[in-house]
Amino acid sequence: MNSTKFAPWADPEAKPLIRFQNVTKRFGTFTAIDNLSLDIYEREFFALLGPSGCGKTTMMRMLGGFENPTEGRIELAGKDISGVPPNKRAVNMMFQSYALFPHLTVWDNIAFGLRRDSKPKPEIEARVAEMLKLTRLEKFAKRKPHQISGGQRQRVALARSLAKAPKLLLLDEPLGALDKKLRQDTQFELMDIQEKTGTTFVIVTHDQEEAMTVASRVAVMDEGRLMxxxxxxxxxxxxxxxxxxxFIGEVNIIEGTATPDGEETYRIDWADGQEPIRATSARSFATGEKCALAIRPEKVTISADRPAEAVNAVQGKVLDIAYLGNISTYHVELPSGTVIKAQTANTRRISRRSFTWDDPVWLSWTVTGGVLLAE
Structure with missing residues (x-):
């Protein structure tokens, strides 16, 4: 998705398609959603991301009409949808299991909802043809679900969900059943289909890579709250x-205490016998305030000698090496026992590694390399 052109959330005039206003959902004494407010815009591919039990599926079920909020309101296109039954909403839901009818052909599976709405035959035929083309299933129209692959079944479920042109399509872990390679291909197909149809997609996933690939925006959730x-x-x-x-990607977290040291720059004392490290932050920290520096492994440089100009440099020894084809991740143990990960791109074929287990190495990063966070 080209976010330079598409950013309705940054436009104060834009009206959201979906609006959660102070929504709380309780099941008995358990609070699944805790006073949550969120706007989602038309044509967004929006991801709800979080671990199991964080409330993302409950939010989706409320949008689909399978649950109602205990408090607060949910609007779709400006109208309160609480109490509107699922079949009366301009919303469709694609389940993780795909829920295809095994005895119906691909064509009939896609036509099912249109027939139920008593649409005229020529209209159904035109729409099904359009959906088959969109999901590249024309060749499989006469087959039954058990005669096609998992990835194709996934596309049939998608075509059936989109056939009625919903304003909003909800996708619950839609790629969970596919193997890694197919899942990656299908992510790009989903993005392509979403772009072509202009339908607003809301996807629930616990797969961070998936959310980061497909979504225009991501909501990271924990215990019923938006983080x-x-x-x-x-x-x-x-x-x-x-x-x-x-939660997102690999990261080093270095905990310490901050001391202001120039404009938006801080000195962080973090381990006995280690020089302080320096970081910038637009958020202000008081002297002695607890903080944590989050720094991605790819922002950490590994070298045999201490780089002359390095603002932040620590010495340790290589404890572990993970070779992932295009990148290698080095786990380096510092004298304090802290382990820091550094990543290097493998641009050449490796005949021999620059560093191996137990080698003494230096790790360095820039003053702007990490993000300074409050504890």
């Missing part, structure tokens, strides 16, 4: 808490 809602690059580069930094 951060932002574009994938902001979530990754500027997490607002240790929880978000730690």
């Amino acid at each position: 951060q809602v932002a574009t994938p690059d902001r979530i990754y580069e500027s997490p607002n808490s240790i929880y978000v930094a730690d």
Whole structure:
């Protein structure tokens, strides 16, 4: 998605398609959603991301009409949808299990909802043809679900969900059943289809890579609350808490205490016998305030000697090496026992590694390399 052109959330005039206003959902004494407010805009591909039990599926079920909020209101296109039954909403839901009818052909599965709405035959035929083309299933129209692959079944479920042109499509862990390679291909297909149809997609996933790939914006959730809602690059580069930094991708968290040291610059005392490290932050920290520096492994440089100009440099020894083809991740243990990960790109074929186990190495990073967070 080209976010330079598409950013309705940054436009104060834009009206959201979906609006959660102070929504709380309780099941008995358990609070699944805790006073949550969120706006989602038309044509967004919006991801609800979080661990099991964080409330993301409950939010989706409330949008679909399978649950009603205990408090607060949910609006779709400006209208309160509480109490509107699922089949009367301009919303469709695609389940993780796909829920295809095994005895119906691909064509009939896609036509099912249109027939139930008693649409005229020519209209059904035109719409099904359009959906088959969109999901590249024309060749499989006469087959039954058990005669096609998992990835194709996934596309049939998608075509059936989109056939009635819903304003909003809800996708519950839609790629969970696919293997990794197919899942990656399908992510791009989903983005392509979403772009072509202009339908607003809301996807529930616990797979951070998936959310970061497909979404225009991501809401990271924990225990029924929104921890951060932002574009994938902001979530990754500027997490607002240790929880978000730690949940998305690999990260080093260095805890210490901050001392102001020039404009928006801080000295962080973090381990006995280690020089303080320096970091910048637009958020102000008081002298002695507890803080944590979150720094991604790819921002940490590994070298045999201490780099002359390095602002932040620590020495340790290589404890572990993870070779992932295009990158290698070095786990380096410092004298204090802290382990810091550094990543290097493998641009050449490796005949021999620059560093191996137990080698003494230096790790360094710039003053702006990490994000300074409150404890």
